[in-house]
Amino acid sequence: MKEIKRIVLSGGGTGGHIYPALALYREIQAKYPNVECLYIGTEKGLEASIVPKAGLAFKSIDIQGLKRSLSPENIKAVWLMMTSTKKAKKLLAEFKPDVVIGTGGYVCAPVLYAAASMKIPSMIHEQNSVAGITNKFLSRSVDIIATCFPEVEKDFTKYADKIRYTGNPRGQEVIQSKMDATILKNQFGLSPSLSTVLVFGGSRGAPAINEAAFTAIDNWSDKNYQVIIATGTIHYEDFLKTLADKKLTLPNNIKVVPYIDNMPAVFQAIDLVICRSGATTLTELTALGLPSILIPSPFVTNNHQEANALSLVNNGAAKMIKQADLTGDSLFNFVDEIIKNPNQLASMKQAALALGIIDASDRLIKEIETLIS
Structure with a gap:
């Protein structure tokens, strides 16, 4: 050659x-x-x-x-x-x-x-x-x-x-990233032994996902799992301001960050991901066998994110919530049902791995x- x-x-x-x-x-x-x-x-x-x-x-x-x-x-x-x-x-x-x-x-x-x-x-x-x-x-x-x-x-x-x-x-590339057993504790101050959910809206963040996650915080506060919310840098201050305006304090099992620049490494410590269904993100999820709840962006050409999401949903690797149906309650209910069901998580993981290249x-x-x- x-x-x-x-x-x-x-x-x-x-x-x-x-x-x-x-x-x-x-x-x-x-x-x-x-x-x-x-x-x-x-x-x-x-x-x-x-x-x-x-x-x-x-x-x-x-x-x-x-x-x-x-x-x-x-x-x-x-x-x-x-x-x-x-x-x-x-x-x-x-x-x-x-x-x-x-x-x-x-x-x-x-x-x-x-x-x-x-x-x-x-x-x-x-x-x-x-x-x-x-x-x-x-x-x-x-x-x-x-x-x-x-x-x-x-x-x-x-x-x-x-x-x-x-x-x-x-x-x-993502499967070559090293597993760091201390990443949840060192980077987020969370327990490495609890099931962990990651919520993010892509590299720029997604206001609709942030709003639903904000509304779900109260429901998540007493659960025996933990949640990381990555708002996107441009939305981070607004998120914190809304918390302050409503005089809310984040519970110990929820962390809010503007951006995660080492996402492949963090993914390896996560049990369930809530995110958009951009192609590269789905590639990372399937390569690592990560169960997901996908919220396709309705603002993309030819609605291609919904088509991307369905390729995982139809194979049992993910669930989907359309943005029109996204609320704090719907997000919480989907998360709570999946994260508390080890058999469903395992099944989704295997289905995701089967789709990964x-x-x-x-x-x-x-x-x-x-x-x-």
């Missing part, structure tokens, strides 16, 4: 597009220590801060998505696509990558389109069970379409010969090696 010497990664907007790219890079670097990597994103997305901290070279282009209705903004979007494709071509010509890999978000459109037009081997990685508009657009141009859910293949029927079912690199990076690296040979 030809050695992988230079790669370009592109993906942005949310952690769900960025972390799989970084996980793949780290596995490539482990196999090819001298590999050089350039990450192309936008200055507005989370990648602008996350990627440089990870030690990768970062370049930005300016791009935005098309509106689904008639809007003057679409004229700007088309113009940015043209100018950003031109800039992407310049960056690719200078860097001379062996392969260009897109992991989602609008920024991938000009970068992967530029790569295809320059005959540079290219791959898109679709993490969701419903394909995003950018990946649908790019599917005709790229060489490989890597997928994480069998259900998404229906969105690429014209290009079935390009589809490779690889899974998400984040899964392979723990060698996704290895599969992707093999595809890259074949592609560039």
